Amino acid sequence: MTERRVALVGNPNTGKTTLFNRLTGLRHKTSNFPGTTLDARVGRFSIGQGDGAVAIELVDLPGVYSLELRQLESEVALGVIEGRSAPVGEPAFEPQAVLVVVDATNLGRNLLLVGETLRRRLPTVVAVNMADLAAKQGLHVDAAVLRERLGCAVVLISARAGEGIDELRGALREAVTVGAVPTRTPPGDETALGAWAEEIVVSATSGSGELIGRTFTDRADLVLTHPVLGVLAFAGIMTGLFLCVFWLAQYPMGWIEGLFGGLGSALDWAWDGLGLRVGPLHDLLKDGVIAGVGSTLVFLPQICLLFFLICLLEDTGYLARAAFVMDRALRPFGLPGHSFVPLLSSHACALPGIIAARCIPDSRQRLATILVAPFMTCSARLPVYVLLTGLLFKDSPLTAALAFVGCYALGIGAGILSALLARRTILRGQSRPMALELPTYKRPSLRNAVLATTDRAMVFLKKAGTAILAICIVLWWMGSYPKAEPSAKVVALREQAKMVEAGTATTWDLNDPAKQAELAKLDEAARKKALVEVLTARADHLEHREAKSASLMGVLGRGLEPVFKPLGYDWQLTVGVLASFAAREVFVSTMSVVIAGQEEGDDENANQTIRQELASATRSDGVTRVFSPATCWSLLVFYVLAMQCLPTLVLTSKESGHVKWAVLQFVWMTTVAYGGALLAYNLARFAGLS
């Protein structure tokens, strides 16, 4: 069965995506158009059955107002229609037919695109979508007149309700098999084309439709696009959206963490069952692969939920209003109103934020948004802020909270000023001034939202998953190898534990009067058991610390200490900073291991002890505190501004279309962070906080 290519064309907001989903369902794949970040969806379906069945490959082109604009979307659409271009992975050839979707409630404008398409002399089918909505508004479209005036097949449909789809399939089948070209050729001159379209509208439609100012859309827009009320409504809607994302995502995120924790335990159990010795392969599978995959997948619920809700909002027509009301605030910084949602999303995680930047039509503005999105305080920074503000303002929660807010403000400020700088230098050029269609409000389609979310999730997993996993494994290896032999102190502690367990000794001086007193209260058997646990835990903690210090990461930390010394960091903090280039939150656990010899866990008392140890830990000179106030300020500024998230860099590279943008993002953010931290450290020292 030979496959026939059909190009799907239409103005934005005509229901093109709904029709694509209606015709192809889940039988599609998403890629890009070559050299662009524009989504290219290719769906496959067959019309008819048996020997007479016709296989259709439907290529969903970007929504365009005209094929002849000097815009990426128009150039891509024209390239596919003329057979010069095709989605990545598909051969380029002229499609056998073009399916043009038009909005029945706005036929005049939509016919301009139909006219441009008809001039290409390809078999054409015009699907007049939302015919039901137009009829409800009192506007009737006469398909027969339209067919006669356009000289091609015309079908009235409602993609949302599924009406007219069978007839449309029949028309498509005829178009690709018979291959009849349009019998009429619209004028080529722009003015004449406009008059041609108007004349057809007058002859092919009857009724008045809804009057301006009397529709639900007009009434809703009085509030939602109001300079003040619109911003308040936007703030309310976005707050609700993110509360939903955070609240709902915590459950699947917990399940994913539990699942991967369980997988780790299952691996241990299988290893024991097979009688294998725990070694490098076990560690690679457990700490590299399982932990690496888990750390990537844990973001998936947030990404899916965010996109699901954004798709619903987009489908209602509200997202265009959101871009409209935020345009005024962001325009002075070279960003459009569309950037607000990606930047806001980045406060949860930069990954969905960067993917959300696809909604920005201007490529320079989209790139600027992607580059600065990681400046926004993501949830991975929060554990670091908690640790550092806790150390700085131990007895003043209010000041700590203010410092927290300051961190958010610093991130936003650095982000928008960086965007301004980028737009005035490397991304210089006139932005598209806002010319944004505000579609009529509609009830959103759950089916569309689910399909779009599935698409995004697959793109995220495919694009980021493999590279992130590889990076996680490399970082795990750097933090774990080369393995160091246990020191004499560790060996002695383990020996002591064995002696207590064997009964050759029942008491031990723990150099910890409180613990000693606690043990003294227990009966002999319980004391013995507790003592073994304490000694073994001490040996484990010490061994972890020594292993981290001897690992490649530890060696790098010592080697790079001079680079970070001007910021107030010793080798231990340098190890923490280096380790958190994989993911920021790793800083807290790394510092817990390097300084306290154990990771934070669920036991709040133990965590309190670790934090006390961190607060009082000293550097190699035995006097200077590792976390002095000046160092804490320096670290806080560094973590607000630094690019320490490899998954984000991978995604930036993919979404921007070139690795150079990820390199620039890393270099710029790290430079700003270094400069900011240096300034903060010296200001703090000048203020006597060292």
Add this chain to the structure above:
Amino acid sequence: MSTTPSSTPLPQVVQQGCASDPCNCASAAERASSASVSVVLAVHKAEPTPAVALSALKTGQTGVIADSNLSEDDGKLLRAMGLAPGRRVVMCRTGEPCIVAVVSGHHHASNPGADAQGCRCAARIGLARPLAEKIMVSMVTVGASGEPSRGV
């Protein structure tokens, strides 16, 4: 139907909000329900009005796109979006950016029976001021017959 002329000069341009038929092209029955306004306007025959920037329209005012001095790319885009010469537009929200409603094909300036069809919105477009300032419109005023006429 009253034909009492008003002694107070009335604005030539209908300056009502969108919600009250701003392009002055409601059906005959609807016009009859607001007869006093229509008739008062009818006796003040409109003088031709000079073309003004689209950004100068007030909320509810209607204009017919006359010309533009946009860049080639912007001009093409806006024409493709429906803001083409001869199109009637209604200012729905002023400011930066503003919102204009493009009136449907039935109310295209070239359509003589426009006012009897009702005034339907074809598209709402959010427009940055730099663009709105470069689009020149002739304000739609009301002639002696009560039908909309265009300024020069």
